[in-house]
Amino acid sequence: MKDVYLDNNATTMVDPSVVEAMLPYFTEQFGNPSSMHSFGNKVGFALKNARKQIQALLGAEHDSEIIFTSCGTESDSTAILSALKAQPERNEIITTVVEHPAVLSLCEHLEKDGYKVHYLKVNKKGQLDLEEYKSFLSDRVAVVSVMWANNETGTLFPVLEMAELANAAGVMFHSDAVQAVGKIPMNLKTSKIDMLSISGHKLHAPKGIGVLYLRRGVRFRPLLRGGHQERGRRAGTENAASIVALGKAAEMALENMQLENTRVKAMRDRLEQGILDSVSHCFTTSDVDNRLPNTCNIAFEFVEGEAILMLLNKEGIAASSGSACTSGSLEPSHVMRAMDIPYTAAHGSTRFSFSRYNTMEEVERVIAAVPPIIEKLRKLSPYWNENGPVEEPEKAFAPTYA
Amino acid sequence: MWDYSETVQDHFYNPRNAGAVEEANATGDVGSLSCGDALRLTLKVNAETDVIEEAGFQTFGCGSAIASSSALTEMIKGMTVDEALTVSNQEIADYLDGLPPEKMHCSVMGREALQAAVANYRGEVWSDDHEEGALICKCFAIDAVLIEETIRANKLTTVEEVAHYTKAGGGCASCHEGIEEILTMVMEEAGETFDPEAVAAPDVDTTPETLVAGTSGMAIMKRIKRIETIIESIRPQLQADRGDIELVEVMGDTIYVNMTGACSGCQMAAQTLGGVQQRLIEDLGEFVKVVPATELPVSKTSSAMAGA
Numbered sequence A: 001m002k003d004v005y006l007d008n009n010a011t012t013m014v015d016p017s018v019v020e021a022m023l024p025y026f027t028e029q030f031g032n033p034s035s036m037h038s039f040g041n042k043v044g045f046a047l048k049n050a051r052k053q054i055q056a057l058l059g060a061e062h063d064s065e066i067i068f069t070s071c072g073t074e075s076d077s078t079a080i081l082s083a084l085k086a087q088p089e090r091n092e093i094i095t096t097v098v099e100h101p102a103v104l105s106l107c108e109h110l111e112k113d114g115y116k117v118h119y120l121k122v123n124k125k126g127q128l129d130l131e132e133y134k135s136f137l138s139d140r141v142a143v144v145s146v147m148w149a150n151n152e153t154g155t156l157f158p159v160l161e162m163a164e165l166a167n168a169a170g171v172m173f174h175s176d177a178v179q180a181v182g183k184i185p186m187n188l189k190t191s192k193i194d195m196l197s198i199s200g201h202k203l204h205a206p207k208g209i210g211v212l213y214l215r216r217g218v219r220f221r222p223l224l225r226g227g228h229q230e231r232g233r234r235a236g237t238e239n240a241a242s243i244v245a246l247g248k249a250a251e252m253a254l255e256n257m258q259l260e261n262t263r264v265k266a267m268r269d270r271l272e273q274g275i276l277d278s279v280s281h282c283f284t285t286s287d288v289d290n291r292l293p294n295t296c297n298i299a300f301e302f303v304e305g306e307a308i309l310m311l312l313n314k315e316g317i318a319a320s321s322g323s324a325c326t327s328g329s330l331e332p333s334h335v336m337r338a339m340d341i342p343y344t345a346a347h348g349s350t351r352f353s354f355s356r357y358n359t360m361e362e363v364e365r366v367i368a369a370v371p372p373i374i375e376k377l378r379k380l381s382p383y384w385n386e387n388g389p390v391e392e393p394e395k396a397f398a399p400t401y402a
Numbered sequence B: 001m002w003d004y005s006e007t008v009q010d011h012f013y014n015p016r017n018a019g020a021v022e023e024a025n026a027t028g029d030v031g032s033l034s035c036g037d038a039l040r041l042t043l044k045v046n047a048e049t050d051v052i053e054e055a056g057f058q059t060f061g062c063g064s065a066i067a068s069s070s071a072l073t074e075m076i077k078g079m080t081v082d083e084a085l086t087v088s089n090q091e092i093a094d095y096l097d098g099l100p101p102e103k104m105h106c107s108v109m110g111r112e113a114l115q116a117a118v119a120n121y122r123g124e125v126w127s128d129d130h131e132e133g134a135l136i137c138k139c140f141a142i143d144a145v146l147i148e149e150t151i152r153a154n155k156l157t158t159v160e161e162v163a164h165y166t167k168a169g170g171g172c173a174s175c176h177e178g179i180e181e182i183l184t185m186v187m188e189e190a191g192e193t194f195d196p197e198a199v200a201a202p203d204v205d206t207t208p209e210t211l212v213a214g215t216s217g218m219a220i221m222k223r224i225k226r227i228e229t230i231i232e233s234i235r236p237q238l239q240a241d242r243g244d245i246e247l248v249e250v251m252g253d254t255i256y257v258n259m260t261g262a263c264s265g266c267q268m269a270a271q272t273l274g275g276v277q278q279r280l281i282e283d284l285g286e287f288v289k290v291v292p293a294t295e296l297p298v299s300k301t302s303s304a305m306a307g308a
Helices: A016-025 A038-058 A072-086 A101-112 A130-136 A159-168 A240-255 A257-278 A305-314 A334-338 A360-380 B006-013 B063-076 B081-085 B089-095 B101-121 B144-154 B159-166 B176-189 B208-214 B217-240 B269-284 B300-307
Strands: A066-069 A092-096 A116-120 A141-145 A172-176 A195-199 A210-214 A282-284 A295-300 A349-353 B026-031 B038-045 B052-060 B135-137 B243-251 B254-261 B289-292
Touching (some): A072 A172, A072 A195, A092 A101, A116 A130, A257 A282, A257 A295, A305 A349, A305 B006, B006 B063, B026 B101, B038 B063, B038 B101, B135 B144, B135 B176, B269 B289
Antiparallel strands (some): A066 A210, A195 A210, A282 A295
8 A cells, every 4th residue: 555645744746747847957958057058048948937937826026036046944044144134234033933943043043143033922823913023013123034834733824914014114024935835825916025935845846946036126135146147146056957847846836726725625624623533632733714725733642743653654654743752853843832732732743734646545544543543652651541641640640850 | 764773663663561560669750851751660579579570661752762661661570679770771772772862861761760660669759860951962962961061060161172071072073063052151151252263171191102101011001902802892793794893003092993894984983983982981991082093193104195
């Protein structure tokens, strides 16, 4: 039986027709687009086409607003550092506590260099307080960086409204939209978003290609200086094959946008309901009425995420967890902590993220596999008795932490 | 995904002694701050003989926490309480054919649960004696708290010194930024400023001259003989993996070795050297560095050759 891949927020399969589109650019179309001969010229046309395909997906006004980068992280760093560099008199940043490390680690690093960072808090549903946001907006703020959709919970932030508020206050607005692009419709030309980051491998293009959308007229300072590529805004020879691939993937994402909100959403909803109905003491950790159609995050109480993932993996099911042990750094998920999810539940939070390549049969397989896995682990848990949690679990088992 | 040994996977998928022991007369509840895992160990100890007759565990934790708990219960069954207390966390890890450096604290948690359970059996109160911090050096599994305390206790001022005292940063060197940050912080407390250009305080016995002056020739021979014997005892393990090691030179606290066979060019060579070094430090009772013979100081002629 084929393995079930429900970790599409981590990365996605490159679509076979995307691979097909990019392959010629390794061999017969190997030219450098900057060259003055036919080898380069054809590649130049291909890049132009890709830029238009991405412009269409984002609803950008001009194709020159698309800057190719190496990844989402580079786009984030470029945007934030550019805003600081272009406005040296402004030394504050506004962001949220639940951003991706690509933004959060950079902000923490900038604090060491003397910048003041305002971190917007979230409530138990993962929502922001816009009043708090407004109170931070001032002419000392160089840039606001707020993610469009959270990678762990799928919860959407009101970035369009927040961009309006920033614009009214004369502050640049950047959004890390790597999880949202291709899953929800966008029309940036009618928005006040100044900069926006995309990562190719989240929408069935390869790893190692990203985009920074930069609204025309927004003051900009490049991160990489050198050649004239990307109109001097991002030097370095173009990753032509991957740019062509991302263009193709963007075109396909636009064609399939409807599917994300119908078929993909139906699979996600069926999985979530199936698990909530068959496993006791678990709950969803996202803002259920306001989230990506492909993401489901369930916290299983009194068990730990890595153990869940290992047992799922044995059944041929791939998912992800916010547990400390799966993070490499042993830090529990900052998103779960920010939402004030109790430790005994945050530790067992498990993310299932879909793509249009999943099937309803796979969903049923996962619904059947999960209950025995949770039961097996709960039998090992000191918080669990024969059939349910021990009475007052936090008191009955209160270990000495060291 | 973690690189878990087959033994770890076996103990996770088929845990031994899961659940609470009935009629237990010893219970130890401990948790690990660094990852949030927690473990309850219950024992049935024969009050006459002090022998652990049954051991059971309940663990809220990851794959290696469950595997470490399972291994611990298997290891201590049949031991007396005193014997069980001599089980080190390294032995738990060895029983499982090793744990990833990030996961060594799971075996520490197992050992602490045992100490807590024995204290409970004896009617004593157990209190933990160490604090664990964020993992800084992944090559040798050294955390921030240990580095911080070592810097403070020994007034260290350079990354090199930190590597000498704790091994942290002595491997792949990726964590040097983290070590510099800790140095900056601790030195600021003492009103000093960390200087990345500073040179480590000279180690008195690294030069052969002072070594000869300070130690009798006989003592040096005995020491080298001892080093040879220890390396000899490590060889069978490496040979089992079709590798090998030989002693090339001893200069002060630096021991130069040659890694051959499958060890040469192996990506794990640095880790293997680290293991050899740990073993030598333990057996010799002094700090030594184990480095590849390629780092031996070369004479001018041979370096000119290499450059040509």
